[in-house]
Amino acid sequence: MRLASGFAILYLAFTSLFMFTGQAVADRLPVRIWVWEVENLEQHFTVLQKHPDGPCGVTAEIEVTQVPDPLVAHKSVGFDLVVEYRQDEIVNRWATPANSWVAAIQGDPVYSISAGDLTGSFKIGVDGSIEVTGETVSKGEWIKDCPLIVKFEFPGSDFLRCVAYNDLESGETRTIGFEGTCT
Numbered sequence: 001m002r003l004a005s006g007f008a009i010l011y012l013a014f015t016s017l018f019m020f021t022g023q024a025v026a027d028r029l030p031v032r033i034w035v036w037e038v039e040n041l042e043q044h045f046t047v048l049q050k051h052p053d054g055p056c057g058v059t060a061e062i063e064v065t066q067v068p069d070p071l072v073a074h075k076s077v078g079f080d081l082v083v084e085y086r087q088d089e090i091v092n093r094w095a096t097p098a099n100s101w102v103a104a105i106q107g108d109p110v111y112s113i114s115a116g117d118l119t120g121s122f123k124i125g126v127d128g129s130i131e132v133t134g135e136t137v138s139k140g141e142w143i144k145d146c147p148l149i150v151k152f153e154f155p156g157s158d159f160l161r162c163v164a165y166n167d168l169e170s171g172e173t174r175t176i177g178f179e180g181t182c183t
Contacts, residue, residue: 033097035078056182104138106168150177
């Protein structure tokens with residue numbers, strides 16, 4: 001019974017995230033991305049192909065018009081997680097394609113570039129919106145040691161990176177934590 005209710009909560013969290021953006025998901029163009037191969041991936045997405053020989057593990061190509069809630073996506077359906085933090089608080093989260101890195105931030109969205117990507121770089125909003133963009137890169141400053149609040153989001157990660165970016169919209173310094181590509 002507890003397992004069934006856990007799946008119900010996961011399903012509701014996963015499906016409800018598609019309902020809180022201003023633009024209808026059906027109006028968005030599909031974007032092809034790679035995610036990590038996880039158990040039951042096919043229950044959430046149509047898998048177009050798998051890449052079993054990836055240097056970091058098996059990845060799967062899927063097509064999305066919206067990315068799932070970052071915590072659900074990271075723990076259950078193979079996306080990478082990006083967090084924005086201020087002092088000892090996580091203030092934003094994004095789900096990004098597998099094996100990607102944050103190249104810039106501009107207001108709400110981050111710009112993510114995937115290693116071995118299919119279509120270029122991606123603009124991803126905290127609301128799960130995703131679109132293909134031209135490569136948008138902002139020079140970031142690496143932070144030598146990520147704070148504990150960020151390490152807690154990525155337990156035991158060998159690839160954790162923290163970077164301070166100047167927001168392309170406001171010029172404000174924003175600090176981001178994510179797992180860098182393993183390649």
